[in-house]
Amino acid sequence: MHRYRTHNCDALRMADSGEIARLSGWIHRKRDHGNLLFVDLRDHFGITQCVVDASSPVFPELESLRLESVICVTGKIVRRSEETMNANLPTGEVELVIAEIELLSPAEQLPLQVNSDQDYGEETRLRYRFLDLRRERLHRNIKLRSDVVSSIRQRMTDQGFKEFQTPILTSTSPEGARDFLVPSRLHPGNFYALPQAPQQFKQLIMVAGFDRYFQIAPCFRDEDARADRSPGEFYQLDIEMSFVTQEDVFNAIEPVLHGIFEEFGGGKNVTPLPFPRIPFAESMLKYGNDKPDLRNPIVMNKVTEVWQGTDFKIFASAIEKGSVVRAIPAPGAAEMPRSFFDKLNEWAREEGAGGLGYIIFEDGKAKGPIAKFLDSERIAMLQDTTGVCDGDAVFFACGQENDIASFSGLARDRIGLELGLIDEGQFNFCWVVDYPMYERDDRTGKIEFSHNPFSMPQGGLDALEKENPLEIKAYQYDIVCNGVELSSGAIRNHLPEIMYKAFDIAGYPQSEVDTRFSGMINALKYGAPPHGGSAPGIDRIVMLLADEPNIREVTMFPMTQQAQDLLMNAPAVVDETHLEELHIKVVMPPAKDN
Numbered sequence: 001m002h003r004y005r006t007h008n009c010d011a012l013r014m015a016d017s018g019e020i021a022r023l024s025g026w027i028h029r030k031r032d033h034g035n036l037l038f039v040d041l042r043d044h045f046g047i048t049q050c051v052v053d054a055s056s057p058v059f060p061e062l063e064s065l066r067l068e069s070v071i072c073v074t075g076k077i078v079r080r081s082e083e084t085m086n087a088n089l090p091t092g093e094v095e096l097v098i099a100e101i102e103l104l105s106p107a108e109q110l111p112l113q114v115n116s117d118q119d120y121g122e123e124t125r126l127r128y129r130f131l132d133l134r135r136e137r138l139h140r141n142i143k144l145r146s147d148v149v150s151s152i153r154q155r156m157t158d159q160g161f162k163e164f165q166t167p168i169l170t171s172t173s174p175e176g177a178r179d180f181l182v183p184s185r186l187h188p189g190n191f192y193a194l195p196q197a198p199q200q201f202k203q204l205i206m207v208a209g210f211d212r213y214f215q216i217a218p219c220f221r222d223e224d225a226r227a228d229r230s231p232g233e234f235y236q237l238d239i240e241m242s243f244v245t246q247e248d249v250f251n252a253i254e255p256v257l258h259g260i261f262e263e264f265g266g267g268k269n270v271t272p273l274p275f276p277r278i279p280f281a282e283s284m285l286k287y288g289n290d291k292p293d294l295r296n297p298i299v300m301n302k303v304t305e306v307w308q309g310t311d312f313k314i315f316a317s318a319i320e321k322g323s324v325v326r327a328i329p330a331p332g333a334a335e336m337p338r339s340f341f342d343k344l345n346e347w348a349r350e351e352g353a354g355g356l357g358y359i360i361f362e363d364g365k366a367k368g369p370i371a372k373f374l375d376s377e378r379i380a381m382l383q384d385t386t387g388v389c390d391g392d393a394v395f396f397a398c399g400q401e402n403d404i405a406s407f408s409g410l411a412r413d414r415i416g417l418e419l420g421l422i423d424e425g426q427f428n429f430c431w432v433v434d435y436p437m438y439e440r441d442d443r444t445g446k447i448e449f450s451h452n453p454f455s456m457p458q459g460g461l462d463a464l465e466k467e468n469p470l471e472i473k474a475y476q477y478d479i480v481c482n483g484v485e486l487s488s489g490a491i492r493n494h495l496p497e498i499m500y501k502a503f504d505i506a507g508y509p510q511s512e513v514d515t516r517f518s519g520m521i522n523a524l525k526y527g528a529p530p531h532g533g534s535a536p537g538i539d540r541i542v543m544l545l546a547d548e549p550n551i552r553e554v555t556m557f558p559m560t561q562q563a564q565d566l567l568m569n570a571p572a573v574v575d576e577t578h579l580e581e582l583h584i585k586v587v588m589p590p591a592k593d594n
Contacts, residue, residue, distance in 0.1 A: 004072055004104075010046025014093045016077045021096060023048055024072040024104065026134065027065060028115050037063055039098075041073065044139075048091045050075070052098040061101060068107040068114055068131070074100040122552075127566040129557055141554045145542045148264055149216055152237055152538075155256045161212040161239070166201035168194060168218070172516070178222035180232075188583035194220035197535060199454060200520045202240040203492055206531040207523040211242045216538060222563075228484060228540055230551050231563035236487070237541075240533035246475050246491050249532050250274065250431060253479065257486070257536065261427045264545045271429040275479070279434040288326075288409020290435075293483030294428035296416035300408055303327040303396070306382045312373035314354070315398050325398045326408045327386045330415050333393035334362045340418065341368075344395070347414060353407055357396040361388055368393075413483070427481055427544070434458075435476040438469045438505065448506050451476045454520070455490035456532075457502060464501045479536065481544055489534025496524040 004024040012021060025043035032038075037059060039050045050073055052059050065071065075098045086092030111127075112120040114134045119125075125132045132138055153163065169192040172179050179193040195201075197219050205213045217238040225231040237256075241249060254273050261270045276294075283290050286299045304324045307315040315325055333340070341358055348356045359368045359382070366379050374382065388394050395415065397408040416422055437457050439450035447469050455474040457463050463472050475491035493499050499521060503513045513521055542554040552558040559565050579586065 001074075008045040009041055009043040009048045010090050012048055012077055012091050012094050012096070014079060017079050017094060019077050020074065021077050022072065022074040023050070023096060025070070026114075027067050027069050027071060027107075030063075030067065032063070038095075039073075041071070041096075042134075046091065047089060049080075049086070049089075049095040050098050051095050056098070058098055058101045061103070062098070065103065066107045066109070068110055068134070069103065070105040070107075072102040072104055073098045122560055123566060126558065126560055129567050133556070138553060141542070141546045141548065142556055144264060144546055145538070145554055145556075148260060148542055148545065149538060151260055151263060152256060153216070155259055156214045156237075156239075159212070159252060159256075161214040162210060163215055164205060164210070164213055165215060166195070166198040166205075166217065170195050170201070180220045180222050183582040183584055185582050196221050197236070198238050199452070200517070202238055202533060203454065203520065203528075203531065204523055206240055206242045206492075207526070207528045209242075209529075213240045213533075214238060217535070225559070225561045225563065228543065228551055230539060230555055231559050231561070234551075235538040236535040237538060238533070238535045239489075240531060242529040242531045244491075244530065244532050246433070246477065246532065249489060249491070249534060250277075250477075253487075253534055253536070254429075257429065257479070257481075257541075260541065261481075261545065265427055266545075268425050268427050270427045275429040275431055277431045277433050280432055280436065280473075281434070283432050284405050288405050288407070288412055290432045290478060291480045291483055291485045292430065292432075293413065293416075293422070294430055295423045295426050295482055296412065296421055297331070298329055298412050298416050298421065300329075300412055301327050301385050303382055303385055306374065306378050306385070307396075307398075310373045310378070312357075312370055315357075315396070318398050323399050324401050324404060325396055326404055327382065328356075328395040328397065328408060328411050328415060329386050329388050330358075330393040330395060330419060331388075331421065332391055333415075333419060334360045334391045336393075336419075341393075344411075344414065344418070348397075348407075348411065351407060351410060353397065353399075356411060357398075358393055359396075360393045361390050364390060370396075429479065429481050432478045432480060433476075434473045435478075436470065437472040437474040437476075437502070440470060446507060452488065452490045453503065453506070454492050454499070456493045457498070461495070461498050461501060464498065464505060469505050475532070477534070479534065484540055484544060486540050487534045487536035489532065491530070491532035494524060494528040494530055496521055499524060 001022055006022045009023055009025050023041055025041045028040040028042035028047060030037065030039050035054045037052050039062065040047050041050050052062055073096060075096045077094050078097055080093055080095055110131065112124055112131055114131055117137065133142065169182060172193040177196055179196065182192040182194065184190045184192060198215065198217050202213055215238045217236055218233055219236055220233050223231065239253065241252060254275055258270055258273055280290055283292055285302065288300060302324055304319055307325050308319050310316050319325065345355045357370045359366050359371045366374065383389065386394055395411060397404050397411060399407065435451050437450065437455065438447050441448055451474060455476045458473045458475060459467065477489050478485050479487045493502060500510050500513060539551045539554060543551050546554050548554055557567065
């Protein structure tokens with residue numbers, strides 16, 4: 001018999017009755033029924049109920065052990081009585097009658113209960129992450145993550161992609177976030193940067209002639225945590241392909257994501273291939289953002305003309321100053337009580353807006369506080385534009401174009417949620433395409449890249465030389481699922497003259513391009529194929545599949561919101577000897593006044 005186990009804790013079945021088995025695992029639960037002590041024994045695979053009689057010589061030892069102690073038990077497998085069978089457990093028809101027990105590792109008093117879903121707070125959970133990871137939900141999520149990554153690798157390999165690893169110690173790149181810097185001992189005063197993404201390397205792999213590359217790539221960004229973003233590091237499915245158009249990239253990625261979400265999505269419907277393509281400008285108009293949740297059927301419209309010149313001065317005066325009005329349909333909302341509308345108005349004020357005007361369509365009439373300002377012709381125009389009919393309502397948001405899109409998008413999400421319109425049984429994908437190549441920084445007024453700086457502008461060099469930079473579109477795209485951006489990507493700029501001009505418009509002279517991106521620009525001068533790719537986030541994919549609201553719940557060892565690793569005590573102070581080796585002096589920021 002094996003030293004520790006003959007079976008895993010999810011393996012025993014009725015057919016094993018009468019056999020002698022040995023199991024090892026953690027004491028998950030104990031139930032003392034007086035003359036009988038029941039123990040649920042747990043390992044990575046599952047749970048088996050074990051039992052010992054009070055007359056057994058092993059009873060006192062087992063009774064004294066704390067939960068989460070690790071034990072090895074040997075005994076006979078017996079059929080449970082009908083009334084004690086547990087249909088919720090794969091092993092629920094049998095139990096192990098303990099004849100021998102060996103304590104492998106005792107547990108001290110637990111700082112959190114493994115057999116409970118109680119929330120112990122971020123600090124406790126992350127400080128004792130090894131215990132937190134034993135809990136069923138989190139353990140299941142991490143196993144799911146492993147299975148998803150394995151399936152992705154197989155699917156990519158089946159499409160002819162080759163997996164290559166790119167450097168971790170590299171140089172800085174304008175990816176839009178702060179770099180993590182690593183001082184060089186051999187080159188005093190110089191620093192490596194951890195890669196925000198393997199962007200330049202994967203393009204160089206294409207220049208080197210490898211055609212189809214992928215990698216489950218670690219990426220490092222010194223940015224604040226969010227629910228869908230880990231501070232410090234994350235992983236992405238990094239993809240690059242040669243001699244491809246934008247549609248070729250889509251056709252390679254879509255089957256992988258569709259297959260993953262069908263395989264691990266728990267039976268939810270997945271958008272059929274091909275995924276919809278939505279231009280950026282259309283997405284901003286209809287959904288208020290560039291990551292639309294298409295489970296929500298609400299589509300917004302501009303209705304500025306409906307309100308222009310009316311006696312509703314709040315809108316009419318704002319329109320004269322350049323504002324626009326957006327309509328947010330609310331299907332079926334006419335049946336909602338007045339409190340529904342009041343609650344949404346209060347929410348809008350909390351978001352910094354003046355409120356949400358609304359009109360209700362009921363019994364063939366337009367009703368509500370601002371309906372009186374529209375004549376029958378304008379009401380008909382409103383209904384024709386928005387598609388609302390009897391039984392519906394429509395909300396309105398007014399403001400400057402750039403400001404109102406974001407708020408109206410939030411309102412769309414909120415109204416869809418309040419009305420129960422979100423179809424939770426769906427994974428709805430889309431591509432957002434035709435991103436602007438450049439944008440103007442509101443603070444400095446300078447033109448800068450709006451997306452990936454290495455993207456190919458639509459129209460090539462001719463567009464860069466002749467068109468208004470703010471009107472140039474790029475071959476850039478995002479893939480979105482249920483309102484979550486999974487990936488950004490682009491067809492790359494593979495011609496040095498276009499790269500020089502594109503960076504010049506963004507304020508980078510040729511000399512700076514040659515210095516900062518020397519590897520890339522030099523490679524492009526020696527024959528580079530047209531190429532493109534994308535990089536769906538592993539963490540976000542698993543977060544959606546696990547139906548978790550926070551990326552921390554699908555990450556093995558995440559940091560806190562303040563980017564601290566409480567388990568390993570990082571970041572930490574470094575001793576002076578180490579700093580001297582690296583030729584670094586620490587200068588602390590001045591203390592803040594209380």
